[in-house]
Amino acid sequence: xxxxxxxxxxxxxxxxxxxxxxxxxxxxxxxxxxxxxxxxxxxxxxxxxxxxxxxxxxxxxxxxxxxxxxxxxxxxxxxxxxxxxxxxxxxxxxxxxxxxxxxxxxxxxxxxxxxxxxxxxxxxxxxxxxxxxxxxxxxxxxxxxxxxxxxxxxxxxxxxxxxxxxxxxxxxxxxxxxxxxxxxxxxxxxxxxxxxxxxxxxxxxxxxxxxxxxxxxxxxxxxxxxxxxxxxxxxxxxxxxxxxxx
Numbered sequence: 001x002x003x004x005x006x007x008x009x010x011x012x013x014x015x016x017x018x019x020x021x022x023x024x025x026x027x028x029x030x031x032x033x034x035x036x037x038x039x040x041x042x043x044x045x046x047x048x049x050x051x052x053x054x055x056x057x058x059x060x061x062x063x064x065x066x067x068x069x070x071x072x073x074x075x076x077x078x079x080x081x082x083x084x085x086x087x088x089x090x091x092x093x094x095x096x097x098x099x100x101x102x103x104x105x106x107x108x109x110x111x112x113x114x115x116x117x118x119x120x121x122x123x124x125x126x127x128x129x130x131x132x133x134x135x136x137x138x139x140x141x142x143x144x145x146x147x148x149x150x151x152x153x154x155x156x157x158x159x160x161x162x163x164x165x166x167x168x169x170x171x172x173x174x175x176x177x178x179x180x181x182x183x184x185x186x187x188x189x190x191x192x193x194x195x196x197x198x199x200x201x202x203x204x205x206x207x208x209x210x211x212x213x214x215x216x217x218x219x220x221x222x223x224x225x226x227x228x229x230x231x232x233x234x235x236x237x238x239x240x241x242x243x244x245x246x
Contacts, residue, residue: 001229001232001241002246012222021126021135022135022136028151030156030195031160034156034185035120035124036074037160038161038188040074040075041188043116044116048108049076074119074123078119078122078126079103079110080092080103081123081128129142129159129162130167131143131170143159143210143211153203157182158208161178161181161185164181175210229241
């Protein structure tokens with residue numbers, strides 16, 4: 001659903017997939033590889049849940065006491081995004097065994113219902129990437145004022161590093177942290193044989209240069225949009241809000 005102000009200007013969107021979703025073929029290879037290397041290198045091998053990755057994250061977090069790590073696959077992250085969209089952020093992110101089991105079940109159902117490429121498409125077009133950007137096309141427009149198909153390697157790597165902590169790695173607010181995170185993404189791509197040493201070095205040294213679009217939506221209108229969203233849900237129901245393109 002799109003929210004417009006009295007002058008017809010778009011000030012917000014809500015829903016599982018927004019109108020700026022792009023076909024997988026239009027997403028550059030660098031963007032796809034960066035996402036896979038960073039979020040789920042065994043995506044095309046597992047059945048929705050990477051038990052080996054989950055076990056490794058649990059050992060690192062609770063046994064070795066290293067930095068807390070997640071073991072969620074791209075399929076699980078897509079399932080989690082769907083739960084958040086349908087039930088709200090608090091319920092969809094609640095740290096409970098019941099919520100995690102439901103996420104696992106939904107992930108397995110997604111794997112049975114869709115091809116891997118379709119799940120990857122849903123993830124890339126729906127993942128939250130900070131500053132009201134849902135999906136890689138919205139992030140490309142938001143941060144670089146260009147279409148996702150035109151992103152360079154260093155730009156794609158920066159965007160791919162955002163899902164873990166969009167606020168912490170925001171290139172607007174924390175450019176140095178964003179650069180460090182981009183360096184990690186490029187290292188993972190190099191380790192997976194996706195880029196050459198020369199490509200890695202050039203992209204890692206590139207300046208973090210973003211072009212934010214300043215508008216009222218980023219400062220005050222989220223409260224207005226949330227008020228209207230609740231009115232839409234009360235009047236038409238959550239399913240229409242999420243799916244009907246109002």
